[in-house]
Amino acid sequence: xxxxxxxxxxxxxxxxxxxxxxxxxxxxxxxxxxxxxxxxxxxxxxxxxxxxxxxxxxxxxxxxxxxxxxxxxxxxxxxxxxxxxxxxxxxxxxxxxxxxxxxxxxxxxxxxxxxxxxxxxxxxxxxxxxxxxxxxxxxxxxxxxxxxxxxxxxxxxxxxxxxxxxxxxxxxxxxxxxxxxxxxxxxxxxxxxxxxxxxxxxxxxxxxxxxxxxxxxxxxxxxxxxxxxxxxxxxxxx
Ligand code: ADP
Ligand code: MG
Numbered sequence: 001x002x003x004x005x006x007x008x009x010x011x012x013x014x015x016x017x018x019x020x021x022x023x024x025x026x027x028x029x030x031x032x033x034x035x036x037x038x039x040x041x042x043x044x045x046x047x048x049x050x051x052x053x054x055x056x057x058x059x060x061x062x063x064x065x066x067x068x069x070x071x072x073x074x075x076x077x078x079x080x081x082x083x084x085x086x087x088x089x090x091x092x093x094x095x096x097x098x099x100x101x102x103x104x105x106x107x108x109x110x111x112x113x114x115x116x117x118x119x120x121x122x123x124x125x126x127x128x129x130x131x132x133x134x135x136x137x138x139x140x141x142x143x144x145x146x147x148x149x150x151x152x153x154x155x156x157x158x159x160x161x162x163x164x165x166x167x168x169x170x171x172x173x174x175x176x177x178x179x180x181x182x183x184x185x186x187x188x189x190x191x192x193x194x195x196x197x198x199x200x201x202x203x204x205x206x207x208x209x210x211x212x213x214x215x216x217x218x219x220x221x222x223x224x225x226x227x228x229x230x231x232x233x234x235x236x237x238x
Contacts, residue, residue: 002076002153002186003028004049008058011044011210019044020210021058031180031187033197035233036207042190045207046156049188050079062154078152082159084143086131092118093127096146110149117145120182121175137168141175148179157189161196169193173200194235198222206230 004026011019019041026032034042047053048060051072060067067075086095093114100110118124121141131139140160147155157176161169177200180187191197197204198218206213206221206229214226225231 005061010057012056033201040207041210076153078147079156155185
């Protein structure tokens, strides 16, 4: 069980508060998307959940566990960033298998998992290539695959498609939605792209200046934005 609760979660840098005591309940296996303009605190929130950023105040629960002080590597979480780095000297297969090999999983199990994941992402035919022999979109698929073979309970994605061209973004949206259905993981996805949010999310969290403005399904946000900011951001008639 990996529902996630943010209770009055706050982040300050010196005198500056960038996340203001936000409350959010994310259900187990939900696909939740944080949206909002640049600088509104999306990445900071995600990084606190990942354990990559210290929590200034409030409580963070993963399942029933208070994890404020649990180190990142002890949380069952995988994260994919916008600037993904593959190991350049390793094949795609090795890039994807490496994390499992470090954990000493049996080789047959690793191969099964890598091939299954590669199939879902449509990169089976690339397993013997090196990263420099791949296009940007293919590399991004490998980066996703590498994170996903671990079967994390919680999967965090920070603007994973923002370096891709529009056409590729479309096909990657489909691939990620498919992975979410297959994986049994809770997905928390950050973007400033309304189309991604509206088409992929179970629920959208709209943020502004470190505050949550509204949390609801894409349809409900579209039909009933609570203020002009949400309406403008979601693109509904104002
Ligand atoms: P977003 O991901 O929504 O674009 P961020 O979470 O990256 O926004 O940043 C939120 C705010 O926190 C921004 O105003 C940013 O300048 C500030 N910020 C982020 N990291 C630091 C830091 N290490 N020191 C000071 N301010 C920071
Ligand atoms: Mg960001």
